[in-house]
Amino acid sequence: MVVILKPHPDQKKVDQLAESFRSLGFSIHYSEGEHTIIMGLVGDTSRVDINTIAANEIVDRVQRISQPYKAANRRFHPQDTVIDVAGRKIGGGAFSVIAGPCSVESEEQIICVAEAIKASGAQFLRGGAFKPRTSPYAFQGLEADGLKLLLEAKKATGLPIVTEIMSQTHIDLFADVDVIQVGARNMQNFQLLKELGHSKKPILLKRGLANTIEELLMSAEYIMAGGNPNVILCERGIRTFETSMRNTPDLAAIPMIKHQSHLPVVFDPSHATGIPWMVEPLTKAALALGADGVMIEVHNNPGAALCDGAQSLNFEQFAQVMDTVKQRAPQEGKAL
Template identity: 45%
Template sequence: MYMFVLKSGADTSTLMEKLKSSSASYKTVDIYGKKVVIVWPDSEAEKINDDSIEISTKVKRPFPLASNEWKKEPTKIKVKDVEIGGEKVVVAAGPCAVENEEQTLTVAKAVKRAGASLLRGGAYKPRTNPYSFQGLGEQGVKILKKASDETGMPVVTEIMDTRDIDVFKTVDMVQIGARNAQNFNLLREVGKLGKPVLLKRGMANTVEEWLQASEYILSESNGNVVLCERGIRTFEKSTRFTLDIGGMIAAKTMTHLPVCADPSHPAGKRELVHSLALASVAAGADMLIIEVHPHPEVALSDSEQQLTPESFEVLMNRIKAVVSALGRKV
């Protein structure tokens, strides 16, 4: 597979004629301020040359846009005024599920005081059991927006269905959950939305499959993707999932995209969340996303893994110590 990075303002009409007259397949994408043409197979791409091409790169990996083979410098994602992928380790925190306005505002104010930069909260909840709490839907998004307005923190929340795209136009960062990590139609539609995306790794996805999933979003000319390791399913039962820190760092060696860790879901128990969060930061995560509830024991979802605001504050102080040792900031 080849990537042609085109010269700024160049006339591409001759190049397009050459591509159309060849037997090559191609896709044109506007991304990171560049016009890029992806061409395959290699045997056909090698024959194509044109004055409009600035850089021609052969990409070996099956996720050309996400690969650091063509984009060497790390990508920094802006969610309003919050930058992910730079010197700062960004923490998103909030309830697993938005239950009501009071609960959400209480948590939002508490996590901001402790140092969180983004507010997370589930409005649409993918639940294994159809009789479990499914979230407040659009009303939940409105509650998150109100909490965002009061605290100044941008919101990240999960979308489950392409039919809800319009609801998410007011959301600052759209999350694709593990169960939808290979919902290719949803990935494309969220890519077209143009907003920053937090893409969780599917619980049975390899690192390469995870990165190929991100390619669906990037190929819609949306380069604002943060990859999130949230634990994979293995034979181990002492934790809810296995947090694949090795896989997370392997991904960082293959891509220019920033990487996030979700210590809450693989922990499954709040007493494990601190250690998994600290290990993720020490390993090089650019972002953490952590579940916090004012009264976890009565939470409508994932009650056993959510931290209290007090525990979250202790964790933030510990994160600051680790981050300082690494020469980064929170």
């Protein structure tokens, strides 16, 4: 950590500041320029609050040199993390396809979708029971009943379940769910993250719409610091000025996250674009970039979906994407 002082500071105050750093266990190296004194702090700065130091009256700016996350950091954990989900692996050499409707709508619907995606080769079933909707007047999901229907679909097909949690008060309801998803809007719902840290369940953590990669890793760190190492990260598009797609897919985040962290990374082309024909090319790109999986919206009848039908694939379109995945995954060294 580098602390840049304001020009011509009072020497007494410099000494006091230095003393306070030493009392926190840091050693200090000085660099004095014409106009500027710089203090380099040596030690573990991951627990230091930059803003507290910046508030000192003689400090101009503080710059962090090393990353503020530890548990999620590849530097301290070079091997890829592989997560076991009901006997299937996510991460390492696996390419995981998670598919299903935006919302669970009925028993017939979710079982029908589960069977279709299984037949095409998907390994996990996703479906929303609790739905985060911008409008209070929009369909909010079947809630607890939706979870039950997902478990019926699991019983019928053997596919493990991935579904979103919207409140820590619901954690008990998710006891039989295989992977708990934290949505983009809750990426910094820290109370929820803390609670999930006390669980051992795999957590699929989606990047917030306008959150940096570092912030995503800090949110993973919340879960891991609580004792749960089973975190899967998900890139799902960021908010920019561009309007031709729903969001701007940050595909380059896939190799960058894998460079900085050992956690598995999946990509969601459906939410990232909102456009069905983009799912296949973006899935190919995600594979080429080293993603550990994709998450795709599939619906039995997209035109009649209760939510987000516009971005869902029908069964035929999904089967075609799966053909592409089956052909391409091996050449990236991934097994389905």
